[in-house]
Amino acid sequence: MLITTKRSTTCTLHTMNHRLLYVSVDMSGQIKLNHWSQATRSCQIIYAQPDDPCNTPAACGPFTVCRGNPNPSCDCMESFSQKSPQDWKVQDRTGGCIRNTPLHCISDKNITSSTDMFQPIAQVTLPYNPQIIAVASTQSECEETCLGSCSCTAYSYNDSKCSVWNGELLSVTRNDGIEYTSKDVIYLRLAAKNFMPSLRKNKRKPNVGVVTAASIIGFGLLMLMLLLLIWRNKFKWCGFLPLYYDNQGSVGGIIAFRYTDLVRATKNFSEKLGGGGFGSVYKGVLSDAKTTVAVKRLDGVRQGEKQFRAEVSSIGLIQHINLVKLVGFCCEGDHRLLVYEHMLNGSLDRHLFKKSNNVDTVVLNWNTRYQISLGIARGLSYLHQSCRECIIHCDIKPESILVDASFVPKVADFGLAAFVGRDFSRILTSFRGTIGYLAPEWLSGVAITPKVDVYGFGMVLLEVISGRRNSSPEISHNTKSSRNSYQHHEYFPVQAIRKLHGGDVKSLVDTQLHGDFDLEEAERVCKVASWCIQDGEFDRPAMSEVVRVLEGLQEIDMPPMPRLLAAIVEQSDAATSMY
Structure with missing residues (x-):
């Protein structure tokens, strides 16, 4: 039995085991083999060709972007609307979408002027039937070429190649990372009005609940700022460091130590390993009783501050087998200390x-x-x-x-x-x-x-x-x-x-x-x-x-x-x- 409607053609087959099969061709051109399930009392698709509905030419109609399985999901492009919402409701999207605002383009005696602009659509497959513009060697030249023709609706500039499209844009498919992996960008031509922010026409009366909540949040932020000022005063000059503490004082891979912790770790700086122009280095053991460290205590507020910033900003942010590892630091009041991994054999x-x-x-x-x-x-x-x-x-x-x-x-x-x-x-x-x-x-x-x-x-x-x-x-x-x-x-x-x-x-x-x-x-x-x-x-x-x-x-x-x-x-x- 062959049944044809405006939207599809269906052929019904009866098999030897009384299984009801039927083949349908929908408006997009996709062929489907279905069978009627008595258990679920519904139609189930056994086979479809092409497998991905977006592979069907112009599956969603002009000026749309298609997304594939399980069902074709068609979206209108930016600043476009469905041409026939009634048809879309019954899965007929072949009419596609139309512009909300006409383009502004005037052509007179070989002179074309336009105020239109372009909206990028990223990671999509490019439409059918591009026109290659060999003379356009830059993206700006490619854009000017498209603006120079009132029929041009989009352009693309990839790998130093300029392509333009005239008229309807068909078969644009979104990158889904599986079937479609295109990284191309198409620049859609739109009227300049589409880029103007919409104005709010209706003014609402203030909501008491919203005002109350905003007041509470504002007061909370004010108290937080006061606490931060107190904390900043305690850890003076440390504001340039990304101090995000966890429950053990870890700061982005290095540890922010308290001064008392380092005094305890070094036994009140009793075992000196060496010294230099900026301070002295002492041996210490952290609270886990396993990690031996070298603690450099910087002398002089001004010069010590300069060296402290230089070391934390450099070795504190990088790791390499041939660069000494900064375990942590202390920036508390006027105390500036750097904690390194301990090198058993000392300096060269x-x-x-x-x-x-x-x-x-x-x-x-x-x-x-x-x-x-x-x-x-x-x-x-x-x-x-x-x-x-x-x-x-x-x-x-x-x-x-x-x-x-x-x-x-x-x-x-x-x-x-x-x-x-x-x-x-x-x-x-x-x-x-x-x-x-x-x-x-x-x-x-x-x-x-x-x-x-x-x-x-x-x-x-x-x-x-x-x-x-x-x-x-x-x-x-x-x-x-x-x-x-x-x-x-x-x-x-x-x-x-x-x-x-x-x-x-x-x-x-x-x-x-x-x-x-x-x-x-x-x-x-x-x-x-x-x-x-x-x-x-x-x-x-x-x-x-x-x-x-x-x-x-x-x-x-x-x-x-x-x-x-x-x-x-x-x-x-x-x-x-x-x-």
Whole structure:
């Protein structure tokens, strides 16, 4: 039996087992195989083609957006209404939608003027029959092309390709993340009036309940502000920090400690680990009796505040295996304390420059020194290139490098750090750092770049190789005759580059290693160090390049003698010739 109506065509079939089947074709063109269920006394769909109703061409009619299974859900586009609501009620959407406000477009003697605007519809499939505009190379040109034609109803600019549509827009489907995954955006042309905010025509009389509730809320907010002012006064100067406490005082991954807690953890600051220009570091144990920490107590309200902000703003927001971890802080009254993970082996200088009273330190073997050098390079590379803002440490030296129980290096002491936005390449900042590790540009007063850290790293590398301070004098003896002898002091970086050029790197390596080292690695480290301490910042490598070289993934050329060091060499040679 074949039944045809205005809205569908149905063919009824009787099978051998008296099962009633029928095939229907609805107004959208989707074919469905149905059967009558006596149990539920309803029709059930066995098969449909196409499977997704939105795959049927123009399933929802013009100026609509279709969403698929289980049933096609058709929505009118922005500022459009159903053309025939009666038809939509009986699932006939083929008439689609019509504009609420006509477009304003005047064309006269090849001159077109329009005040229309465009509304973006994101993550949809683009309509049928686009017209490609090859001459439009930018989105603004594509938009102007559409406005230049009164028949143009939409445009799209994706992957540097301009497409426009004239007349009705058909088969626009919303991205559902399953069947449809389009990321395209179509810009729908609308009258300018559609973008004007609607005016409220009816004014309501104030509701007593609403007024009462608003008064109560306002009073509550006022009391909250007073409490915040009291709290802010207690934790003075800490307003710049994102202090969101949980029940254990956790603040975005780090802990905000009370001063009394740290006094108790350090046993009233009784076990001092070390000290510097900004304060002293004490050993402590947290309340869990398991976590050992290093507590830095900053001295001086003004200078301590500056270093406190620098450290929390830098190392407090990032994590890397070669950067020391900030466990927490204390910002209470005038107290400024920083709590770090405890590094069992202390700072690198204790192991490089062994003193007679440091009986607990051991001589670092060559492999440990090489891995320490590589770890420092990775940490600095992360600071320079992988953070949201470029962080310049500004004080790289052995005292700023901590080593854990396995001698994994951790860059520490961020009190002098400077921040450079990714839109900038350098920053003008006050003079800072430590003599012996200062790049030449610090002395010239120009804006600095991450290359000041590269220079300091190069100086540290030379000290890792030699096991001695670069600035300590090397006493040499050279006899010109049996009656005359002399001794002079030679700056170690000068000596290092000289012997590198002469192929005598072996004599630069720490004598405490007794020749037990990899000569190829020693030459590689010496070359990297020599490039890092070049006078010109543009001659120094980036830390990412240093990492690749130390990992053996990139070769490096023989470095020249820096000009400043060359001047020292000339003075040294002149002094030699006088004897």
